[in-house]
Amino acid sequence: MILEAKDLNYYYQDGESRRYILKDTNATFEKGKFYTILGQSGSGKTSFLALLSALDSPQSGAIMFSGKDIKQIGYDKYRRNNVGIIFQSYNLIPALTAVENVLVPMSITENEIPEDKKTVAYNLLDYIGIVKSKADRLVNKLSGGEQQRVAIARALATNVELILADEPTGNLDEEMEQEIIDIFKKLAHEHQKCVIVVTHSNEIAQQSDQTFHLKKGVLSSHE
Amino acid sequence: MNFFKRAILSITRKKGKSIILLAVIFILGNLISGAISIQQATGNVETTIKEKLGTAATVELDYEAIEKMDESEMMELEIEELDLELIKQIGELSYVKYYDFSTSTYLGSETIKSYQGEGMEEEEVMYEGPSMDFMLKGINHAPIIDLEEEKGKLVDGRVFTPEEVENGAPVAVISKKLAELNNLHVGDNFTLINEVYSFDESNGEDKLVTSRDLVLEVIGLFEPKAVKNDAEESEEGMYDFMDIEYQNTIYVANEVVSSEMRYNMEEYMKVDEEMAAAMGEEEITDYYTPLFVLNKPEDTEAFEEEVQPLLPQYYKVTNASDQYDSIAAPVESMSKLSGYVLLVAVIATILIIGLVVLLFLRDRKRELGIYLSLGERRSRVVGQIVIEVMIVAVIGISLSLFSGNLLAQSVSDTMIDAEAEKQNSEEEMYYSELQTDVTTDDVLESYKVELDPGYVGIFYLVGLLTILVSTIIPLIYIVRLNPKKIMM
Ligand SMILES: Nc1ncnc2c1ncn2[C@@H]1O[C@H](COP(=O)(O)OP(=O)(O)OP(=O)(O)O)[C@@H](O)[C@H]1O
Ligand SMILES: [Mg+2]
Numbered sequence: 001m002i003l004e005a006k007d008l009n010y011y012y013q014d015g016e017s018r019r020y021i022l023k024d025t026n027a028t029f030e031k032g033k034f035y036t037i038l039g040q041s042g043s044g045k046t047s048f049l050a051l052l053s054a055l056d057s058p059q060s061g062a063i064m065f066s067g068k069d070i071k072q073i074g075y076d077k078y079r080r081n082n083v084g085i086i087f088q089s090y091n092l093i094p095a096l097t098a099v100e101n102v103l104v105p106m107s108i109t110e111n112e113i114p115e116d117k118k119t120v121a122y123n124l125l126d127y128i129g130i131v132k133s134k135a136d137r138l139v140n141k142l143s144g145g146e147q148q149r150v151a152i153a154r155a156l157a158t159n160v161e162l163i164l165a166d167e168p169t170g171n172l173d174e175e176m177e178q179e180i181i182d183i184f185k186k187l188a189h190e191h192q193k194c195v196i197v198v199t200h201s202n203e204i205a206q207q208s209d210q211t212f213h214l215k216k217g218v219l220s221s222h223e
Numbered sequence: 224m225n226f227f228k229r230a231i232l233s234i235t236r237k238k239g240k241s242i243i244l245l246a247v248i249f250i251l252g253n254l255i256s257g258a259i260s261i262q263q264a265t266g267n268v269e270t271t272i273k274e275k276l277g278t279a280a281t282v283e284l285d286y287e288a289i290e291k292m293d294e295s296e297m298m299e300l301e302i303e304e305l306d307l308e309l310i311k312q313i314g315e316l317s318y319v320k321y322y323d324f325s326t327s328t329y330l331g332s333e334t335i336k337s338y339q340g341e342g343m344e345e346e347e348v349m350y351e352g353p354s355m356d357f358m359l360k361g362i363n364h365a366p367i368i369d370l371e372e373e374k375g376k377l378v379d380g381r382v383f384t385p386e387e388v389e390n391g392a393p394v395a396v397i398s399k400k401l402a403e404l405n406n407l408h409v410g411d412n413f414t415l416i417n418e419v420y421s422f423d424e425s426n427g428e429d430k431l432v433t434s435r436d437l438v439l440e441v442i443g444l445f446e447p448k449a450v451k452n453d454a455e456e457s458e459e460g461m462y463d464f465m466d467i468e469y470q471n472t473i474y475v476a477n478e479v480v481s482s483e484m485r486y487n488m489e490e491y492m493k494v495d496e497e498m499a500a501a502m503g504e505e506e507i508t509d510y511y512t513p514l515f516v517l518n519k520p521e522d523t524e525a526f527e528e529e530v531q532p533l534l535p536q537y538y539k540v541t542n543a544s545d546q547y548d549s550i551a552a553p554v555e556s557m558s559k560l561s562g563y564v565l566l567v568a569v570i571a572t573i574l575i576i577g578l579v580v581l582l583f584l585r586d587r588k589r590e591l592g593i594y595l596s597l598g599e600r601r602s603r604v605v606g607q608i609v610i611e612v613m614i615v616a617v618i619g620i621s622l623s624l625f626s627g628n629l630l631a632q633s634v635s636d637t638m639i640d641a642e643a644e645k646q647n648s649e650e651e652m653y654y655s656e657l658q659t660d661v662t663t664d665d666v667l668e669s670y671k672v673e674l675d676p677g678y679v680g681i682f683y684l685v686g687l688l689t690i691l692v693s694t695i696i697p698l699i700y701i702v703r704l705n706p707k708k709i710m711m
Contacts, residue, residue: 046711049711050707053596055596055706055710055711076595076598076599076600077598078598079596079597080597080598080599081598085596087710087711088711089710091592091593091710092593093590093593095232095233095236095237095590096224096232096236100224100232103224104224104229104593104594104597105597105598106224107224107225107226107228108594108598108599109598166711
């Protein structure tokens with residue numbers, strides 16, 4: 001068990017009343033598995049993922065990483081050393097090339113990174129499907145699918161075991177979507193990462209090892 | 224790709240923005256640099272001129288205060304004379320390096336000619352009445368303070384001995400020009416004449432009553448120190464006048480002067496009975512003007528504070544450096560103005576650069592959010608932005624270092640000219656023992672806007688500090704960024 005949500009409560013204050021997104025939610029995630037979180041628009045998938053990635057904090061309950069409360073690890077430290085996050089809108093730095101974008105987290109993390117960072121970055125990109133000529137391009141000169149690949153490479157750059165992705169294929173066509181999903185499967189099954197992907201696509205959910213449904217504050221699991 | 228490298232890349236990749244920021248910093252930098260240049264230059268003037276003015280101080284009547292009195296006050300005005308004991312008491316204060324007190328009178332001569340300026344044809348100006356060609360200046364401090372304080376320098380012979388001063392020996396130190404004019408050398412004697420005149424009220428003429436000769440031996444020759452450029456002479460009537468007066472000054476012991484004055488007064492009273500009656504039994508006292516030379520310029524204020532309470536009413540302490548304010552008025556007003564400009568420029572820079580950087584940061588909100596979502600410490604994100612701004616700032620400020628200095632030169636040239644013109648008409652003069660030959664022209668001459676290391680240092684310090692402060696506003700923005708809101 002690499003990640004665990006313990007009695008999570010998360011709500012938005014709506015005037016006088018509270019609108020619960022997560023109510024007494026529990027969930028566990030293992031290494032080597034590909035998880036999907038499914039739910040309707042507005043059900044709170046992004047909110048949940050933000051909690052798991054320490055970009056937000058719950059009103060009560062805890063998130064445990066390898067048995068340790070991420071609050072204790074420190075949110076910033078947890079993000080730079082333990083988790084790779086992939087967003088729907090890629091969130092790459094436009095002034096930098098693809099390979100430079102991948103290099104950014106390498107200088108932020110405290111994890112051990114091989115001496116020759118640039119080679120590592122090129123290799124990572126190549127593995128994800130970005131050849132060298134594209135790796136040296138400014139990222140806004142790449143297609144959406146290519147940009148999301150760069151974002152995945154960036155999430156992997158710090159050599160973390162936990163990958164969180166919020167609708168990573170939301171802006172891509174089906175063919176591209178499948179290629180990205182294949183990468184996630186490979187990362188989970190071949191590289192023993194824990195991959196958690198938020199989606200509202202049933203096709204993606206069907207390909208995962210375990211799916212969580214989020215509905216009205218309740219998270220239910222289907223193997 | 225650490226934050227320093229990211230900063231460099233950000234500057235070079237986003238050239239447009241960097242150039243805009245550079246331009247803004249350059250323009251504001253010129254203002255700051257110009258203002259500091261002028262401040263620096265005026266500061267230098269103050270030190271140079273105050274040094275030139277020296278550390279002399281005197282005690283004299285407060286003419287300005289007396290002038291301001293209304294008539295009734297004026298009627299009751301009774302001025303005490305300055306007591307010689309008091310002068311000595313002040314002279315013993317620790318601030319005083321040495322002091323002197325002096326009494327002086329004017330005498331004429333039938334055997335020697337007075338100096339009347341360079342190149343001037345000797346026109347015999349014939350006029351009736353007491354001849355006052357020579358100023359007999361008494362001294363008590365044997366080495367002659369004027370020469371020690373470099374108003375003049377001894378070029379031949381010697382100064383007085385304490386015994387000569389004590390006894391009022393008939394020896395004198397005269398100017399070299401006067402000596403040459405009359406073919407006098409050290410060891411020669413010359414004769415002055417002390418004439419007593421009476422004033423005839425019926426026809427308004429002076430009448431010679433009696434006279435006596437004063438024979439003095441030349442023991443030393445002096446030369447005024449400040450020898451001015453001939454080309455300037457025509458426009459410096461005032462200076463000429465002062466120079467001529469000094470060339471015709473004859474230094475003697477105070478006792479020599481008072482003896483001549485006593486003689487003159489006694490003989491006069493024999494003729495003017497009214498006056499003699501008015502004076503009654505009162506003794507004729509000598510009036511001495513004191514001169515104190517202080518150890519350090521910084522002592523002037525303390526000296527003034529300590530001496531003022533000792534003085535009789537209507538007297539005040541005057542320092543040589545007091546005159547700085549009046550002769551340096553044009554420079555002072557520029558110093559003030561540049562001070563305001565500096566203040567305004569700094570505040571404007573903080574606001575403008577702050578807003579420009581903030582504007583640019585809003586454009587880069589997503590980028591900043593990415594760093595934070597990757598777990599970068601906020602302090603490093605802040606550091607990256609500060610480095611970016613400061614690198615551009617160093618370039619902009621270095622450029623404005625030179626151009627602002629040039630700007631200051633031309634601005635202050637114009638301002639000085641304007642001020643100098645205004646100055647000439649406004650000045651009110653009071654006679655003072657400490658009259659100096661340092662003029663507003665000297666002040667303006669010593670005013671130089673230069674690229675000296677002091678200026679460079681201060682400008683970099685002020686400039687970079689200002690820019691640094693201006694990044695505070697945008698940094699608050701970074702600290703408050705919420706990456707979740709930006710990214711998800
Ligand atoms: N800052 C906020 N204040 C109040 N309500 C919010 C806030 N942010 C989100 N919500 C609400 O919380 C609910 C969950 O939002 P969330 O973004 O997690 O949904 P989601 O499942 O990711 O939806 P989508 O599939 O459209 O991305 C939504 O109903 C949303 O309106
Ligand atoms: Mg969402």
